[in-house]
Amino acid sequence: MKITIVGGTRPNFVKIAPLVRALKARKIQYRLVHTGQHYDKKLSDVFFDELELTPPDVNLESGSGTQAEQTAEIMIRFERDLATHPADLVVVVGDVNSTMACAIVAKKMNVLVAHVEAGIRSFDMTMPEEVNRLVTDAISDYFFTTSHYANKNLKKAGIEDSRIFFVGNVMIDSLVWGLNKLSERRTKRLIEGDYLALTLHRPSNVDDPLKLASILNSMMSVGDSVKYIFPVHPRTARALANMDIDTNRIQTIEPLSYLDFIQLIKDSIGVITDSGGVQEEATFLGIPCLTLRNNTERPETVAVGTNELIAPDQLVTHIERICKGDWKKGAIPELWDGRSSIRIVEQLETIGAALNFDQDRIV
Ligand code: UD1
Numbered sequence: 001m002k003i004t005i006v007g008g009t010r011p012n013f014v015k016i017a018p019l020v021r022a023l024k025a026r027k028i029q030y031r032l033v034h035t036g037q038h039y040d041k042k043l044s045d046v047f048f049d050e051l052e053l054t055p056p057d058v059n060l061e062s063g064s065g066t067q068a069e070q071t072a073e074i075m076i077r078f079e080r081d082l083a084t085h086p087a088d089l090v091v092v093v094g095d096v097n098s099t100m101a102c103a104i105v106a107k108k109m110n111v112l113v114a115h116v117e118a119g120i121r122s123f124d125m126t127m128p129e130e131v132n133r134l135v136t137d138a139i140s141d142y143f144f145t146t147s148h149y150a151n152k153n154l155k156k157a158g159i160e161d162s163r164i165f166f167v168g169n170v171m172i173d174s175l176v177w178g179l180n181k182l183s184e185r186r187t188k189r190l191i192e193g194d195y196l197a198l199t200l201h202r203p204s205n206v207d208d209p210l211k212l213a214s215i216l217n218s219m220m221s222v223g224d225s226v227k228y229i230f231p232v233h234p235r236t237a238r239a240l241a242n243m244d245i246d247t248n249r250i251q252t253i254e255p256l257s258y259l260d261f262i263q264l265i266k267d268s269i270g271v272i273t274d275s276g277g278v279q280e281e282a283t284f285l286g287i288p289c290l291t292l293r294n295n296t297e298r299p300e301t302v303a304v305g306t307n308e309l310i311a312p313d314q315l316v317t318h319i320e321r322i323c324k325g326d327w328k329k330g331a332i333p334e335l336w337d338g339r340s341s342i343r344i345v346e347q348l349e350t351i352g353a354a355l356n357f358d359q360d361r362i363v
Pocket residue numbers: 009010011037038039040041043064065070095096097098128129201233234235275276
């Protein structure tokens with residue numbers, strides 16, 4: 001079975017790395033395609049290096065644009081690549097534009113599609129990621145899921161049980177791997193003292209300067225002993241550059257590499273975020289997490305984990321609670337054990353055998 005794996009953005013690379021490691025361990029051949037959606041060194045190359053991910057077989061260099069421009073560019077370039085390098089199965093991960101674009105291309109070329117992190121739903125159609133999730137799941141053949149919520153969403157959409165595989169969370173595979181690397185390599189913290197880590201990049205929080213200002217001003221209005229460390233995403237950097245706001249109490253830094261980022265979260269007293277992956281990482285690490293959104297496609301991080309959804313005007317109260325150590329304890333969701341990629345690859349082998357494909361082996 002010829003397998004092509006697709007990734008395009010920073011969180012995709014974190015999800016793909018353990019999959020590639022598991023494929024290599026079973027000596028299974030694969031082709032790795034980078035769509036080029038994320039192209040800054042700090043959002044792309046650094047992740048390949050640190051996650052010890054072999055460089056992609058091709059970088060399609062699709063780049064930025066409006067939602068339609070970016071999606072169209074990825075589709076055009078991936079269609080050419082898949083025509084030149086045919087596959088039996090395309091593996092897409094997560095919910096970004098690259099995920100949906102490549103799933104559509106593969107399906108229209110009659111290639112099987114496996115979606116890793118299938119079935120999650122925010123039920124918020126204003127998020128581009130929700131559209132990507134719905135479209136990808138509507139046309140995928142195999143669904144690898146992180147939670148029972150995801151299984152339920154897929155079944156409700158009419159997907160047969162036999163195509164849904166509850167395997168756990170590949171993001172946590174990388175986290176477990178990264179924590180081991182950190183303990184081998186480092187003895188020192190990245191930042192000394194108590195601090196909260198902040199990440200913000202969703203259009204709903206950063207594209208409106210008034211909203212972004214209200215978030216940052218709330219944070220700065222909490223007692224002046226609280227320190228914030230803020231690795232800034234390019235989209236947010238552009239928004240900040242156009243605003244006249246004094247963020248003196250918030251230490252802004254460049255986007256961090258993977259290991260530095262998980263160290264930042266691990267050593268923090270709490271996290272403020274609007275990212276999906278960070279909600280999962282904080283849950284696994286047992287770190288209090290404030291998510292600045294009305295909804296989450298990862299409800300297990302609230303039901304089982306340390307995450308709470310909050311509005312900007314609730315920030316002060318919750319930051320004060322975290323500083324006092326007044327936060328729920330949280331547990332780790334089922335099968336978030338660092339072995340999800342192994343389960344996925346075993347399942348792919350079973351699928352290949354059932355379809356009478358020969359498995360190409362690395363020799
Ligand atoms: C994308 C994903 C989002 C994911 C996030 C992680 C979609 C719809 N969104 O959002 O789900 O959580 O990645 O970061 O796919 N830019 C750079 N350098 C880069 C990449 C982007 O400067 O390497 C700039 C672009 O010019 C663009 C902006 O950042 O205007 C946003 O990039 P884009 O890839 O469109 O979406 P993200 O906000 O990163």
